[in-house]
Amino acid sequence: MNDTAVDYARVFQALPGMVALLTPELTYVDANAEFLRVAGRTREQVVGRYLFDVFPDNPNDSGASGMRNLAASLARVVATGERDAMALQRYDVEDPERPGEWAERYWSPVNAPVCDADGKVVLLVHRVEEVTELIRARGGPAGGRARVLEAELYTRARELQELNERLRQAHAREREVALALQKAMLPARRQVGDHHAAVRYRPAVGALNVCGDWYDVVDLVGGHRIGVAVGDVVGHGLEAACVMGQLRSALSAACRVASGPAEALNVLGRYAHVVDGAESATAVTTFIDFDDRTIAYSSAGHPPPVLVHPDGRVEFLDRATDPPLDARPDPVPRPEARTAYTDGATLVLYTDGLVERRGEDIDTGLARLASSLDRHRDDDPDRLADAVLLELLPPGGATDDTALVVVRL
Structure with missing residues (x-):
């Protein structure tokens, strides 16, 4: 099967994880079925809208920082053209059926660039894993600190894997440059x-x-x-x-x-x-x-x-x-x-x-x-x-x- 025979739109919708596409201005271009299902939103409620209009911070939580942290991560991706794995985030979500009611949710996001032929970032891939049930399964609210720590360890392990891959790629580039210099000399x-x-x-x-x-x-x-x-x-x-x-x-x-x-x-x-x-x-x-x-x-x-x-x-x-x-x-x-x-x-x-x-x-x-x-x-x-x-x-x-x-x- 060649590339022209693959329906990538269907592949995107069938992805088992939560994935959304954003413009560099943070407007939703698309979101797959799993993203919409877990987030409790319809396609019409998401596509074409500004990210933080769809998912604002919980106004009842004065310490909410999910929106600020996510915005900073996406800005880094646009500025550097490199993937950014975020630490575990508490980012509450408003119930679309019950305005004013917010559910406590925990997310582990990774943001990655899609670049054009000139290396300019034209899209952002926003992949999210919801870990709310994992945290709840480890003791409910009474075990909050231990639950968050466990989820943090999970997130840090994934970040370490991505960092190791970046280092491997950087070392490979350095090796190529060093070998080219030696060959020239x-x-x-x-x-x-x-x-x-x-x-x-x-x-x-x-x-x-x-x-x-x-x-x-x-x-x-x-x-x-x-x-x-x-x-x-x-x-x-x-x-x-x-x-x-x-x-x-x-x-x-x-x-x-x-x-x-x-x-x-x-x-x-x-x-x-x-x-x-x-x-x-x-x-x-x-x-x-x-x-x-x-x-x-x-x-x-x-x-x-x-x-x-x-x-x-x-x-x-x-x-x-x-x-x-x-x-x-x-x-x-x-x-x-x-x-x-x-x-x-x-x-x-x-x-x-x-x-x-x-x-x-x-x-x-x-x-x-x-x-x-x-x-x-x-x-x-x-x-x-x-x-x-x-x-x-x-x-x-x-x-x-x-x-x-x-x-x-």
């Missing part, structure tokens, strides 16, 4: 001069777990050289992704003018000191000189790069490791080390999402990485990167982001 880099490079980024599973991992590959001034770096910002979500963007851009610029990776990290550390959210971020930078076949490197609290030699020997570049960025109150020059390689070697940089697992020593993850790199060392960088991710990441996805750079030397 982490472009694919396939060729480095005559050398092939593969880059991979895998976001964490879960709407809340978009993190601040980054990678970068830059051409260096002087000779046949490139800089390759990866880093990781502490935290999750859009804020971490924004900090990531700032640090990546700063390190990229520093690498182009620094004499070596240690100096580049020194500059980045001073910059991180004035960036909110950059505390304890980690990074590792390598300068590859293709002319003299050497790699200079320096690490700020980051897992060590891996150099896979053509004969299968796996070397962790861990002789220049220092605390994370902004870990010291006063800047101290960072260490730097250098190692040689032969043609056909492979340099691998990564973030901790690839090797760290809860309840497991990181050496276990590093050993797993070394074994995978050895097995696939003859593969081209793209196939090697895919194989490593397949073997090291959990089948359902990791709880931390993973960035990976593979450069064939």
